[in-house]
Amino acid sequence: MLSVECSRAKTRNCGAGRRKGGQRNSDKLGWVMPARMKFRFFCVNVVLFALPWVPLGAAELVEKIVGRVNDRLITNSEFQRRIVAASHAPGAPTDTNQIKRDVLEDLIKEKLLEERARELSATATDEEVEAAVERVKRQYNLATDAEFDAALASSNMNREDLKKQVRQTIIIQKVIGRDVTSKLDISEDMLRTEYERQKDKLYRVPESARVYEIVLRFAPTDATAREKAAARLEEARAKLAAGTPFAELAKEYSQGNARDRGGDLGNVSKGELLPGLDAAVFGQPPQEYPAPALMPASIHLFRVTDRKPAGYRPFAEVSEDLKKRIGENLYDKRFGEFVEKLRREAYVKIYDAELEKLDKEKKAS
Numbered sequence: 001m002l003s004v005e006c007s008r009a010k011t012r013n014c015g016a017g018r019r020k021g022g023q024r025n026s027d028k029l030g031w032v033m034p035a036r037m038k039f040r041f042f043c044v045n046v047v048l049f050a051l052p053w054v055p056l057g058a059a060e061l062v063e064k065i066v067g068r069v070n071d072r073l074i075t076n077s078e079f080q081r082r083i084v085a086a087s088h089a090p091g092a093p094t095d096t097n098q099i100k101r102d103v104l105e106d107l108i109k110e111k112l113l114e115e116r117a118r119e120l121s122a123t124a125t126d127e128e129v130e131a132a133v134e135r136v137k138r139q140y141n142l143a144t145d146a147e148f149d150a151a152l153a154s155s156n157m158n159r160e161d162l163k164k165q166v167r168q169t170i171i172i173q174k175v176i177g178r179d180v181t182s183k184l185d186i187s188e189d190m191l192r193t194e195y196e197r198q199k200d201k202l203y204r205v206p207e208s209a210r211v212y213e214i215v216l217r218f219a220p221t222d223a224t225a226r227e228k229a230a231a232r233l234e235e236a237r238a239k240l241a242a243g244t245p246f247a248e249l250a251k252e253y254s255q256g257n258a259r260d261r262g263g264d265l266g267n268v269s270k271g272e273l274l275p276g277l278d279a280a281v282f283g284q285p286p287q288e289y290p291a292p293a294l295m296p297a298s299i300h301l302f303r304v305t306d307r308k309p310a311g312y313r314p315f316a317e318v319s320e321d322l323k324k325r326i327g328e329n330l331y332d333k334r335f336g337e338f339v340e341k342l343r344r345e346a347y348v349k350i351y352d353a354e355l356e357k358l359d360k361e362k363k364a365s
Contacts, residue, residue, distance in 0.1 A: 066352040067104070069111035074104075079355075082107065101358045104350070108359075110172075112342040117171045120178065124170035132166045133159075180335050184327060191322045195315050198322075203313040207270040211281055212246055212263040212303040215256040220297045229299050233292055237301065240289070246303045263303070270310070277302075 067074035082103040086092055093099055142148040152158055195203070216233055218225035236253045240246060247262025254263050270282045280293035281302055293300045350356040 066355055067108070067348070067350045069108055069348050070115050070346050072111040072114060074107050074111065076352075079103065079107065097358060100355065101362045104355055104359055105362055108343065108348060109339050112339060112346055113172050113175055114168075115346065116179070116342060117175045120175060122171045122174045122178075124167045124174070128170055129163050129167050132170060133162060136162070136166075176335065176338075180331065180338050184330050184334060186323055186326050186330065190326060191319055192315065194322050194326055195318065198325075199312045202321075203318050205269075205311050205313055207282055207310045208267055208308045209281065209304045210306040211265045211268045212250065212305075213256055213258060213265055214246075214250050214254040214263055214301040215298050216253065217255050217298045226299075230292075230294075233299050233301055237292075267306075 064076035065073050066076050066079050083099060086099050086103050093102070136142075137148055140151065142151055149159070152162060214233065214236055216229040218229045232253065236249045239249055247264070250256075250259055250263030256263065258265055268281065270278060272278070273281060274295070276295055277293050277300060280290045280300065281304055283290060286304070286307055288304055290302050290304065293302070350359050
């Protein structure tokens, strides 16, 4: 089933996500909304209802109604389709009742938002719909109409089905944008408070330095080779003390990958190297030429420059990340409050006894 998923798309942009972008002729098409919503809107098939004035003897098609949200009905076929889709979703719960509770909650939210969209006369223009459909095609690398139609057919859809689904999603997105997102107020004080609270966890920068290396290797079980490597390294150290540049010695002696760069390993943060090497480079007191580090199969001589102490990324550098993090949490809170308000003001009736019990359990939790 092709789905229009309203998810966090941790960057929360279309295709951000985090979803299967770039996949040619995917079995499933999906369109990720920028709005971060906790439930999914699936394509709703046309359902025929038996009318009370159908004469006796005429063919009847009766659709079971499991719930009602104001004037909008939740049909059993709609509910069962969602159950199947939710059961096969990645990371789906194994508890059948949990799936039923979640699907019912999502359907109620959807109906509430559709009602709110009707109150606001929210619409989606043909241009908006076409632009969204083009994003779907680009997201899945569907270069031709034939590929696009084939991908739709694999989800039992056609272009009109997709446009209908996309149009409804855009309308819901506009409702959320008006009633929730536009009212999120993140002040400078909130950002700075969150920075102080989270900087040790999120923005700590370890001690770092520019590191150059001469490394000589030997077989771990060959004591003679180890002694020769150590003697050769002492020879390089003597030349270094006599004034030969470290880079020249690295090119002459080193057996490491950075040999042709004069042993330059670039900027290295504390904790990046193996423990024995890390201890040599960042040991105390700091030294430009620490004592050689002997490892099981190699011996290392370092030059350490441009040391920078541990600290934190500056507030100005991380303010946008903070805004995003706070916005996500605040959005979840405000969206939940918004939907709860809509439900309090709406007429919601669950006709199926089992689902009514599950709905009460959900509200009580």
